[in-house]
Amino acid sequence: GAGVSQSPSNKVTEKGKDVELRCDPISGHTALYWYRQSLGQGLEFLIYFQGNSAPDKSGLPSDRFSAERTGGSVSTLTIQRTQQEDSAVYLCASSSPAYEQYFGPGTRLTVT
């Protein structure tokens, strides 16, 4: 079946604007993850959803970042009042329990 998809593939926004990034996981995968990949920080975990459990938000860098997962499927990562240091590639992954994570192609965010 289809892999993990993310949209948009590229997003350019002005500093101070809000952005929403979308992730469609593989059908049937109960776990969903967001990571951020930047030149200075490498690959960092942001947030993890597993089924109906409360998400693990321990990786979110500030309260400007939030994420939700509706109906146990699609997830949206929202960044409010974007800053230049938010420029990065945002990667989404999904998995079945006890199985490896499959990654999407990412959304490249540029804050000008």
Next chain:
Amino acid sequence: AQSVTQLGSHVSVSEGALVLLRCNYSSSVPPYLFWYVQYPNQGLQLLLKYTTGATLVKGINGFEAEFKKSETSFHLTKPSAHMRDAAEYFCAVEKRWTARQLTFGSGTQLTVLP
């Protein structure tokens, strides 16, 4: 806390030569171990993983890795490099029995010379 160290941010090999990418981890309990590959402008693709059992793990594209507990290492090898192997490689760990987020190394960019 877990950490992953990849020695060498850039590695160059000639086509047909041995590929060796190094990964060491720090963890109080041996974690699950992974190698991912990232081609330009693409997401991460799993090459191989170690969870339990045989410590020599074979993956896709002719790659393999060996878990050495005594050395806390999980080095990636391939006997003969191809031009198509040029990419960035990430070692990652996942803590057993708890939260499943991956902790990544800083990556190694592999260049294959003709």
